Amino acid sequence: METKRVVMDAEGIDRSLTRIAYEILEKNKGFNGLVLVGIQTGGVFLAKRLQKIISGIEGAELPLGILDITLYRDDLRRNKKKSRLGKTDIPFSLDDKNVVLVDDVLFTGRTIRAAMDALIDFGRPKVIQLAVLIDRGHRELPIRADFVGKNLPSSLWEAVTVNLAEKNGVTEVLIENAGN
Amino acid sequence: MTRYLLAGGRVIDPSRNIDEVLDILVEKGTIAKVGKNLSPSNTAKRKTGGDVTVLDLHGMLVVPGLIDMHVHLREPGFEYKETIRSGSEAASAGGFTAVACMPNTSPVNDNRSVTEFIRMKAAACGLVRVYPIAAISRGMEGTSLAEFGDLADAGAVAFSDDGKPVMNGGLMRRALEYAASLDMPVISHCEDVNLSAEGAMNEGFAATELGLPGIPSAAEEVMVARDIILAGFTGTAVHIAHVSTAGSVQMIREAKARGIRVTAETAPHYFTLTDDALREFDTNTRVNPPLRGREDLAAIREGLSDGTIDVIATDHAPHARTDKEVEFEYAASGIAGLETALPLSLKLFGEGVLPLDRLIRVMSTNPAGILRIPGGTLAPGAEADITVIDLNGEWTVEPDSLRSQGKNTPFAGWAMKGKAVMTMVGGEIKLTTP
């Protein structure tokens, strides 16, 4: 049976992002040397929201990069997931920066592994931190997030979807039974 | 010797304009009698005595043995491509009772010993009559005449440098004159090698798209024109081999109308395929002259229909796999055609291009006349060379099942209708199929 459940609404998402923004600033002791890198596609929208919130706090915009990890995936031939080649645009040096990787859902950790490989090809950041809106568990690699909007225990056959107004009109996090 | 009564078949004998259901009695290797209701009881009473084997041929076509005046048997020298034996088997399987083989062997058939070798080998095989065609020039090098008289004495039936054109017009003139004095035909492979150059296919739209070097129709037509002019000038006869272009057909038509003694042949692939067949770079479609365009194909059919083209010959050119399994431009030219010629020609009948009696004429009576050899007729007293055809026999071309060593056919997988079910050479049955 297919069920669909809203686990986070627009306000909840806003609150979580605001909290994450403060945590980022706190952990990195302020604004200097900090950059955001959003992972295509959901992470990019969230990174832009974080950039906006932080500029409201600090009065200036953080550098924002866009990272497409398709070419770093480990499942090109296995073809299990749709991996569409997107744009990568990191118009600044990553050397000695505090890089905050932003993604919507943290699941197996493979996407983050690929993203870290990609970042290291671009330069030598001082630290890489990870911010995600949802951590749904089921890690397959030793990876954990530094900033989490919501921990959402889920089963493997459930699908977690983050919708954002700028992406598809509504802002909400859904969990649904994807069936077998 | 067994006596045979070929009973109840539809007999077509273009030499006597016969097309009706008749019986044929074969005795002592010759045709003894052709007529209605030659019942075994009647014939058994004849003085010659002995039993008669009756062959019930109801529903079959009974025609003078098919003659292919243009084949390459490859022996001596290229036995890896074909032998006189395998070529004879292929000819017989295709319904032929006689073939004439070209001299581009190794050594070239430009002397008595090669001619005699071919005849001896063919006789030992005995499936079809094999008539050697000797070279025009020594070594087919295009410079000096071979010994025509000696070759004719040894059994050669015509002269040709087929495979290579005689580029030297002066040599061609002398060949025509000298052969005429022996009453022997000359067969010309018409190709200006400077025009065909490195060409690998017809120069046309397909070659433009494929980027393959082209052989222009002019390469053939320039030489057809030359040979017609030479035949007219010297008052001799010339036979044009494997006509492939509309321009050639037109010139031959006009020459015949002017009384020039020119005859011509074409091959089944020229009235069946166009250069569009090369689009997959299948080396089995590489042949010389090349498969031409649609207008050429139509003109060849027109020429057959109106009698401009006298003969269908196969230009059977068997090759080994290694000669063909290479890049198109490096592949050997030629199609192994003996076993597909009859059904492809019968398609012309089916499509209304040629009535059956004309089809048999161009595959038997006319080549016999041009080469001055026996056959091409079912007249009483003639050698009993007979082909029996099942017009409705359906089969599929499978290269590996061909009797020829050459599996190089562009017709692989084609569904064919019509096949030879029996041949008789000199009164002996050479081919029977159930």
Add this chain to the structure above:
Amino acid sequence: MKLARKDILGIKELSVEEINLILDTAESFVEISTREIKKVPTLRGKTVVNLFFEASTRTRTSFEIAGKRLSADTINISASTSSVVKGETLLDTARNIEAMSPDVIVIRHRAAGAPHMLARMVKQSIINAGDGAHEHPTQALLDMMTIRMKKGKIAGLKVAIVGDIAHSRVARSNIYGLTKMGARVAVAGPATMLPRQVGEMGVDVYRRLEEAIEGADIIMMLRVQTEREHQNIFPSLREYARYFCLNGKNIKLAREDVLVMHPGPINRGVEIASDIADSTSSVILEQVANGVAVRMAILYLLTGGES
């Protein structure tokens, strides 16, 4: 979208959608070549064999760099034509390479159709890097990519292709591609360099350079193969240059924003006057750069990537 084919043998069999897919993917790959570390791990563990039966530094190097930027192992095998004619057949060479289990074979051969023959014989993906005078699909794709990036479109543009059309695989592939994409193509050259039936390919045919380039958005000058002089295709380089060299005077017939292209290597002063080759109209070096991106895109798409 995925590329649903095993091989890239020619532009003729590609659909407009497939061409767009390759060009879109290639544009995504341009950025990688601007990075400090110009390499992504996408094709790690995959082997690309460059099988070149005809000398070519430019195309071979471009494929090699493309493979390496995607982390594929690229191996170059050069076989001179003469040794092939005399010795090992293409069939045997192919079987030997197949036994070494590469993933992609890039082949350049002087005989038209050789890549097609190879594609029928082996299970690996085959990329045609030029076969005789037949096709050179990656060159046409990089040309189309260059045009699209510079002009924002291909449809509706007037493209003049000048030179030895008869013996040019670059011309054929571009004629197929550009006409499919909606450009108007004009060809020009002496009659000896124009196949008699070239008009049937959907192009306008001119005997004079000036007529073909009038109002052109793009001018592609083909390389003159100097050895053709001996086949009486043209009397001399000097005479060819006099009538078919793009120079500062005749280029004024084209649009002011005309792009000048050449597949390289250039015979300066024969096909293009030096000042034009080095002018701002010339996009010859962009073509080379885009060549790497297009070849990366094809390697990526043939090995299962999507875009």
